[in-house]
Amino acid sequence: MTRKLFRSMMIAVVVAGAIGSGSVFAQNTIRQMMPYTTVDHPQFVPASQVTFLSDNDLLIGITHGDAAKAYPAADLAQHGVVQDQMADGPIAITW
Amino acid sequence: MFRAEANGRALHFDTDSVVGANEVFKDRETGSHWQQSVSTATSGPLKGTHLALYPFLLTTWGEWRKQHPDTLVLKPELGYRERMAGMNKVINQGLFGNGPAPHGAFGHDTRLHPRETILGLEVGEEATAFPLSVLRTVRVVNDKVGGTPVLIVHQPASDTTTAFDARLDGRVLRFRAADQEADRLVDVETNSSWNAYGLCVSGRLKGSQLQALILEPEFWFAWSEFHPKTNVYRSAR
Numbered sequence: 001m002t003r004k005l006f007r008s009m010m011i012a013v014v015v016a017g018a019i020g021s022g023s024v025f026a027q028n029t030i031r032q033m034m035p036y037t038t039v040d041h042p043q044f045v046p047a048s049q050v051t052f053l054s055d056n057d058l059l060i061g062i063t064h065g066d067a068a069k070a071y072p073a074a075d076l077a078q079h080g081v082v083q084d085q086m087a088d089g090p091i092a093i094t095w
Numbered sequence: 096m097f098r099a100e101a102n103g104r105a106l107h108f109d110t111d112s113v114v115g116a117n118e119v120f121k122d123r124e125t126g127s128h129w130q131q132s133v134s135t136a137t138s139g140p141l142k143g144t145h146l147a148l149y150p151f152l153l154t155t156w157g158e159w160r161k162q163h164p165d166t167l168v169l170k171p172e173l174g175y176r177e178r179m180a181g182m183n184k185v186i187n188q189g190l191f192g193n194g195p196a197p198h199g200a201f202g203h204d205t206r207l208h209p210r211e212t213i214l215g216l217e218v219g220e221e222a223t224a225f226p227l228s229v230l231r232t233v234r235v236v237n238d239k240v241g242g243t244p245v246l247i248v249h250q251p252a253s254d255t256t257t258a259f260d261a262r263l264d265g266r267v268l269r270f271r272a273a274d275q276e277a278d279r280l281v282d283v284e285t286n287s288s289w290n291a292y293g294l295c296v297s298g299r300l301k302g303s304q305l306q307a308l309i310l311e312p313e314f315w316f317a318w319s320e321f322h323p324k325t326n327v328y329r330s331a332r
Binding site: 033034037039040042043044045047052057060068069072073075078080090094 | 096097105106107108109110118120146152154155156157160167170172174176178179182183185187
């Protein structure tokens with residue numbers, strides 16, 4: 001089977017497994033998936049410009065020296081991997 | 096969250112497959128496969144290579160921007176942003192440990208429910224899983240992992256857990272929560288007051304900072320499979 005089909009089937013397995021297969025929500029989520037692909041060139045905005053997060057939303061937070069960066073879980077979970085560059089080298093953020 | 100380089104060479108990862116219901120990545124540079132749970136290559140030219148964890152914190156937006164008002168935030172791409180609300184529902188449901196093991200999980204270790212979220216700590220050769228459900232009740236844990244005295248702090252308001260080496264200048268400190276939220280702690284030795292991020296904010300040790308340790312949030316089914324000798328923290332209460 002094609003790589004794309006394989007990947008979407010894998011996502012379906014993971015998502016269905018995560019919240020119980022057969023639920024209506026799982027079916028809708030599977031149909032509406034975006035490509036589960038690595039973010040190679042992450043774009044960032046300052047905190048003041050964030051309109052896509054609520055206070056209770058989970059994220060992965062990373063600091064290095066004075067720099068702080070947040071990677072929202074709901075975005076990470078749709079990509080699998082985000083590649084980023086910190087002052088001390090390249091890192092991979094995963095969910 | 097791990098360093099994306101081996102032998103001085105940057106690596107770029109794509110999700111490839113699922114083993115034991117845990118992600119496996121493949122790097123573009125060598126084609127090696129990497130098991131997410133242990134950030135170790137399981138096949139390919141880099142087989143056996145372990146990628147060091149990069150320090151990170153799992154927390155909420157409210158708590159993170161309180162601690163880091165100048166933080167940058169990853170901007171979601173078109174199409175992904177619209178699906179974040181639905182994905183948050185899935186993630187939040189997953190944090191309450193319900194349901195059977197997912198398809199493909201090996202399920203060998205039944206000490207905890209398969210979907211129980213644990214915070215895993217590795218020090219030296221030893222690994223201990225701290226169940227989130229226990230941390231939500233106990234909030235402050237003084238334990239030992241790999242011979243190192245450790246402090247685990249859980250803040251229920253944001254479901255945030257932090258971990259530290261509990262030694263300061265060669266002296267072992269023990270802590271208790273100063274309040275319901277465990278965002279303030281007190282050390283038994285000097286009665287100094289500390290925040291949940293290992294910083295002493297008042298008292299004799301004011302200004303001291305405990306060294307942070309990296310906690311790995313994971314479902315029990317994956318942690319136990321790839322850390323088969325793990326301890327499980329059980330509250331004394």
